[in-house]
Structure formats: C-alpha cells, structure tokens
Amino acid sequence: MNRLIQKPYPSLLALVGGLFLLSSLTSCNSSEGKEDATEAPTGPAAVDVFALKRGKLSSSLQLPGELVAFRDVDIYAKVSGYIKALHADVGSEVRQGQLLALAEAPELSAQVASAESKLKAQEALSIASKANYERILEASKFSGAVSKNDVDQALAKRNADLAQLDAAKSAYREVSDLKKYLEIRAPFDGIISARNASTGAYIGPAGKGSEFPLFVLTEQKKLRLVIAVPEAYTGYVDQNDVVSFSVKAFPDKKFTGQVKRQAGALDKRLRSERVEVDVINNDKKLLPGMVAEVNVPLPTKANTLIVPKSAIVNSTKGVFVIKVNNGKAEWVPIKKGLEADEQVEIFGSLAEGDQLITDATEEIRDGLPVNVKK
Template sequence: MRTNLFRNTIAMAGGIALLTLINGCNAKAEKEGGKKERPVAIATFKLKKDKLATALQLPGELSAYQQVDLYAKISSFIKTLKVDIGSQVNKGQLLMTLEAPETNSQLAAAQSRLKSQEALYTASKANYERLFETSKTPGTISKNDLDQAIARRNSDFAQFEAAKAAHKEIAAIRDYLEIRAPFSGIITARNVNLGAYVGPSGKGSEFPLLTLQEQKNLRLAISIPELYTGYLKEGDEVTFTVKSMPDQVFSAKVKRLSGALDLRLRSEKIEMDVPNTSKRLLPGMVAEVHIPLPASVSTFVVPKKTLLETAEGIFVLKNQNNEVVKVAVKKGRETDDRVEIFGDLKTDDQLVSSPSEEMQSGQLIQP
C-alpha cells in the first residue's frame, strides 16, 4: 500500500513538472512573438528642390559721407570766428583765423636773414665774375685767388638757399593760422570762442575746434551675418526706414563690401550710399534695413515641422526600405513656415512629415 502511494506521489510530481515546462515554453513563445514590431502608418512626402526667396531685417547706422575734426596746428589764440553750428560752407572757405605773435616775429627774422644772405651771395658772385674776366689776361690773377673766389661764391649760395628754405618753412607755419574748409559741408560742432587759447597738445586741444560733415550724401553701414554674406553684391538695392519717419521708405544701393569677416561678430561690413539732398536724414540715425535675398539656385526646401531639433543636432527622418533613418542636416534661409536644408539627401527621398523624438532609427513604418 505504501508502495502504491509512493508511486502515485512521483507520478503526480512528474505531471506537475511537465505541465510547468509546457507552460514555460508557451509563455516564452508568446513573449518572443510579442517582440515582433508591426509597421506604423506615418505621413511622408517626396523631397523636391525649390527656389526660396527671403528677406533679412537688420539694423544699420547712417553716417556722414565725409567728416573731419579741425584742430590747431600751432599754439595760438582765436582771432576771428566766421562760422557757427549749422553753417553751410564751401570748399576752401575761411572758417576762422588764429593769432600767434611769436610766429610773426619768426617770419620777420627769417626774412631779414634771407635778405642778408642774398646780399652776401650777390657780392661774392660779382667778385668771382670780375676775377674770372681779369684772369683771361695771362699773369694778372693767380689760380689760387680764383679758386678762393669760386669757393666763396659757392658757400654764400648754399647759405642763401638755406635762408630761403627757413623763410619758406616759417611762412608755411603762418598759413596754419587760417583754418579753411577741406570740402563743402555743414558745421556740426563748435568747441571754441573768440580769444580762446588753442594748440596742438595740452590744454585747448581736448576737443576739435570745429567738426565739418558732408550731408548731401550719407553712408548706410550694416553688418551681414556669415550665413548671408554670399547673397549680396555691389549694385544690389535695399530699402530702409528710420524711427522719425516710420511711414517713409528710403532706398540705397550696395556700394562697398569689406570682403572680410569681423572676428568678433563673424559678420561682413557693407556700406551703401544714400542721396540726401533734402537733408531729411541725419548722420547718427539708426535705420531698419530690409534686404531681399533672391534665390539664385534651387535647393531642398521643406516645411519647418519636418525638422527634428534635438540636443545632438538637427535631423530629418527618411524612409529607407520602410525603416526610419535619421539624417543630420543644416539649415539655410528661412521663411515663416519653410526652410532650406543641406545634408546627405537626394531628390525624391521620402521624409517623415511630422517626426517626433520617440521615432528611432530602424523603426518599421508604413508610408
């Protein structure tokens, strides 16, 4: 009886073990079957090339076409002042005169030395010429006397030339006592009054005597970011507005390109000439510049929602044999809803219309 009970117990234990093994195999099979992905239906589109024309808004600054700060060349006093702030002047016009009594004394001394040296040279020259004529009669003048006369004449001539140069130098310095306009324009600053002491250094020279600007033409300067430097060339037209006349649109043409990037801002400085005969625009105004960027070549253009921007970079998701493939791209010009992209792409590639970070490379999709 005990033997039968023992056999029944063993049979029951074996049955339980067999059932456990069968259930485990079935669970494993079910588990492995659950790992099989099913393709997810995803909206895609075919990549095409297009020309994307955009515009760029940048701040700019208006400045005078020419500007000069006028200083005193020599220490002196303001004798006459013929202009004031806002005075319109022409090239070469006398703006002010300075007074330096010691310069007048130096000029008088230079003139006296010049006349003295001229007289000495005239005498030595006449003496040499007389001796030379006399020496034509043999035995009348020794060769030594004639040589000394020649040397004396040459020495006095050198002294005479030096006196002329010194006189010319003093006269040129005296000309600096008259301040004249180097070009036509308008006086925009005056920092002196009659009788004020001015000089090339020290007190009286901290500020310029006058500031002259040419305002019939202005310069408009902007800094183009590195990304857009290839889109502007000489002769292109831009438009701009200023805060004082927001409803007035002005135009200008690109005239000068620096041809190099500023190392600090990574941008290229560009200048435009702005006609300003009406003088409504003033130097120093800040302008809001509208720069059209026409498309010259076709590029890949996609809706902005096609881009997947992550911490690792910017990507698009491409369908390759019904699997997701991540492709790194760089952005170009943008509009409100479209953007240029550059990367390892070709025409007619299928891109996911609205990617998300949950989508991973290798995921099965049904376009």
Template sequence: MKTTPIQAKVETFSLQKEVLTTSIDIPAELSAFTYVDLYAKVSSYVKELKVDIGSEVKKGQLLIALEAPEITSQLLAAEAQLHASEAVYMATKNTYDRLSETSKIEGTVSKNQIDLALSAKNSDYARLQAAKANYKEYQVMQSYLQIRSPFEGIVTSRNVNIGAYVGPSGKGSETPLLTVQDDKKLRLAVSVPENYAGFVTIGDEVSFRVNSIPGKTFKAPVARMAGAFDKKLRSERVEIDIENNPLLKPGMVAEVTLSLQTKDSLYVVPKSSVMTYSEGTFVIKSVDGKAHKVPVNKRRETKDKVEVSSDELNDNDQLLKVASEEIKEDMVLGTP
C-alpha cells in the first residue's frame, strides 16, 4: 500500500535585503564647553571680590584681589637686592674696563691685576643674574594675588567672601573660590554601549530632549568620538557641540536618541520566521519544496523585524513566515 508523505501547510516569503533603521535612547548631561575652577596659588586673604554668581566676565578680567603682606615685603627686599647687585656689578665692571684700557700701555698694569678684576666682574655678574631671577620669582608670586578670568564666560559658583583666608593647601583650599563657565557653547556627552558604537560616526545628526523643557526636541551633529571603550562601562564617549542656544544650560539632564542605521543593506526577516533554542538560531528555507534549517546570526531588532546573516542565504530564497520546531528537516512543504 502506497503512503502519502507528511506535508506541512506553510506560508513563505521571498528573502530580500533592506536597510533596517532602529534607534536607542541614552541618558546624557549637558556641560559647558569650557569651564574652570579657580583656586588661590599662594596663602593670602581676600581683599576685593569684584564678581558674584551670574556675573558675565571677559577674558583677563580681574575677579578677585588677594593680599599677602609677606609677599609684598619679600618683593621689595628682592628689588632692593637687585639694585644693590646692579651697583656692585657696575663698579667691578668699570674697574675692569679701566684696567683693561690702561694695560694697553706696556708695564702699567700686571696681568694678575687684570685677571683678578675680570674674576670679580664675572662673579658680580653672576650675583646680579641671581638677584634678577629672585626678583622675577617674587613678581610672579605677586601676580598670583590677582585672579583673572582665563576666558569669556559667566560666574556660576562663588565660595568665598571678603576677608577669608585662602591658600594652596589647608582649609582655604577645600573648594574653588569661583567657577567660570562658557555658557555660549555647550557639549553633550553620551556614553554609547559597545553593541551600538559601530553605528555612530562623526557628523551623524542626533536628536535630544531635556527634562526641564518638555515637548521640545533639539538636533545637533556628532562632533567627536573617543575612539576607545571605557573599561568599566564598556562604552565609547561621544560628544555633541551645541552653540548659542539660550534655552539650554550647563548641568541639564538630557535624553539622546541615536539612529542606528547601517550603510549596507542586510537580510531582514519577520521575528516569527526566526526560532532560537539550545542548538542555535535558525530560519527555515524551502528548497525544492522541502524544509531546510539554516543557522543564522541575529543582529539588530525592531518591534517585528530582525536582521539575520548566513552564508547559506541568498536573494529571493523562500523562507517560512512562521518557523516551528514541529517542521522537521526535509519535510515536504505545501501552501495553505
């Protein structure tokens, strides 16, 4: 008696490549493109405080004037020592010049006298250079008593009052005197997970929203990428520059939407056509009317689609829309 082979009624589709576009949302934070915490470099007291929180400042503008009487007295002493060294050097130099000129007349000055005069001149010249260096050092220390803004921006923090003791170490250095930020240009830093970093390139436009401005979406291109992954987070730092937007301020929390789109098209199939179990991930291909399981690698997914790759897949292959473990290898397939 002749038996009829088991036949599964299935629906198939023609395999094609397409560009699958997905997106992910990543939390981020806005910060000033340039900012600095200003500290005192020498032990001193606050004499004048010329700015406060919210003050707009220019590059080189005096922000705080400090006073340190001991530095001023040391500077005056160094200046006096410099003048004294200059006077001594000029005296020994003149002596040497006169002896050198007189020695042109034979027998008037011994060579030993000239050598001694030259040695005294060189020694006094060395002392003069040391005095100049010492004076310059105290001049630099004196300049530390004037704290100026290194760039144009706004004062966002003040932690000091007139008369307060400040210094490079100890209680007066626990917090910065002032914080200055350039709020006209901001940077948005995003830590992109390793699995998605390959989809982001410099120049890609990203969109983001901030919690304090609901309903508003901002857009800007990727400006720079770290080029390496953080060892702890396994993510790459990506930065976006935002210029001259008065709505945005440093410190705002943002949510960045990254579009994950490949430049090359890949095979995209319905999620229902992919089955995963202990042996691996497979799709079922119809070959001469019979079922053939093809192992695949899954990539990105959307709500109802998934990217797959395999050396056994080709354009226009007929795949089952709904894969099932009940469909065995070489089972005869029929249309519903």
C-alpha cells in the first residue's frame, strides 16, 4: 500500500513546475509589452484645415399661408325700404358704379316732395324781399323820402330770406341724396360672392332691418397671400421679394407673388410677423380662403462667413469652431445663421483667412497642439 501511494508524486511535481515556468514567461512578456507601449511616441493630432472665406448663402423657408380677397366688403342699404329690382346675383362680375339693386321707399318720396315745395316757397320770399330792398334803397336817394332805418330793416329782411333759402336748398339736397341711396351700386370691380335678399324684401342699414348684408362683393382678380414669418427669419424678408406657392386644388402648378406689406411688429402670441404677398389672379383659378404651401427664399443680406457643417462643434458649453493658431487648437464661440447644402452661415470673432479645422470634434481639446496635414 505504501508503494501505491508514493507513485504519483514525481508527476505532480513536474506539473507544478511547468505551471510556474509558464507563469514566469507570461509575466515577462506582459512587462515587455507594457514597456513597449509606454515607449511608443504620442505626437499631435493630424487634421485637415481650410481658409475661412466669405460668401452668400441662399436658403428657403416652407410656411403655410392663406389666400384672402384683396378687397372684400359687405354691402348694406343706407336707408330703409323694399327691394324693387335686383340686377346682380351670386357669381355676377360687376364694375365699379354698376347698379346692383333698386329699392323704393314711399315715405322718402314724400319727404323729397315736401322739401322741394319748401324750397320753392322760400325762393319766392327771397325774390320779394330782394325787390323790396332795392326799391327802398332807390327811394332813399331822394332826400326825406325814406328813413335810414327803413333801409336797414329792408336789408336785414333780404339777408334773412337769403339765409332761409340756403337752408331750404340744403334740406332739399339732403333728402335728394337719401333718395339716391335707394340705388345700390358696386364700390369697386369684383364678383358677387353672396346675396341675402330677394325682390320685395325689407332692407335697411346694419342692425336696422338687415341682419345680413344685401351683397358681399369680393375682388378676385387680385388676392393677398397672408403668411406668418417666424421671428428668426424676419430679417431675411424684404419688400418686392418674389415667393412661390402651391395649393391643393392645383398640386402640379406653381404660383408666384411679390411681398408688398409687412406688419412691422411681431404677433405677441405667435412671435411672428404678418407678411402679405400680392398675387395676380386674372384667370380666377385661385379662390379666397384657399390654404397655400409657401416657399419663401431667404438669401443672406451681404457676404458673410460660411463654413461646412463638419467644422462646427456642438458641445454642452455652446457652439464652436476650432481655429489653428500657432500650431495649437483654439475654440472660438460662434452663432449660427442660415443653413443650406451642408453649409452654415456663422458669426463670431473670426476673420477671413483664418485656418479652421475641417472635421472638428470634442476630442481636439482647446489649447492642445495640432498637426496640420500637408
């Protein structure tokens, strides 16, 4: 039994010795690798740079807009009466001054007749007082025929009658003008887009017999395209700029117009400026109320500094470009402007000709040396 127990010992010793030798070799190799790694040189990062230049960047802004009539007016009767005849209906194209409807008001005709009779009576009185004054004045030229007081009274009567005549004329014109209001005419060229009365209907001024307007007249050959330009882009929109747009009714057609009016103030709720574009619509394909998809060009005002997007670093501290200054990286804070075609308009403490790193990353630390590729 003792012999059987002692046999394995030589093999066990050989195994332990082999493991120890392997461990020693591995440790030596590891140490040598670390020494090699430590001894490897670490030079400055090699980077591509470009010379900063000025340029003009053009972009565009997509905005929703609404087409509205250039002029749109509710037409009410100025005096109360009844519709005698209608000369226009929905869809009628009318010219300025064209008769749209004729009303009648019997009481108004009576007022005109009364004013006319008063005017004629006053004219007769004025003629008589004038003649009387002239006779007295002629008689006063003979000594003792007429007193000075009689002449003054005759003159005062003539002047009073003349004043009454002027008042009668004014009253007659006033009533006559009211009668003209029974003729309802178009204030400008356009199309009748609504009619709310028929022959025989009672009409009158707004709130006095007419809840709805008699007609709605819309100018359709010229429209306003209303858009709301966000605050950040208001500086790029100018008078007479040409914009293009499309509508759902004609998705394959592009329409254009010119910027003609700007509000000059921001909407306090939307933080945007109201801009109106004049659109010529001679073929009347476009209709007021249509929603448009508008393309607003946004060219830069003058030559500005332009860089590729890859040259900008967006970090937690802000937005930067990295300038190479005396062989070292210098982080320069900037503000971005328009973006188009992988190019960005920037503003900051930079000058034309500065050397900027093309592919800027946060790994290129501020102040570290850099190696510019040739």
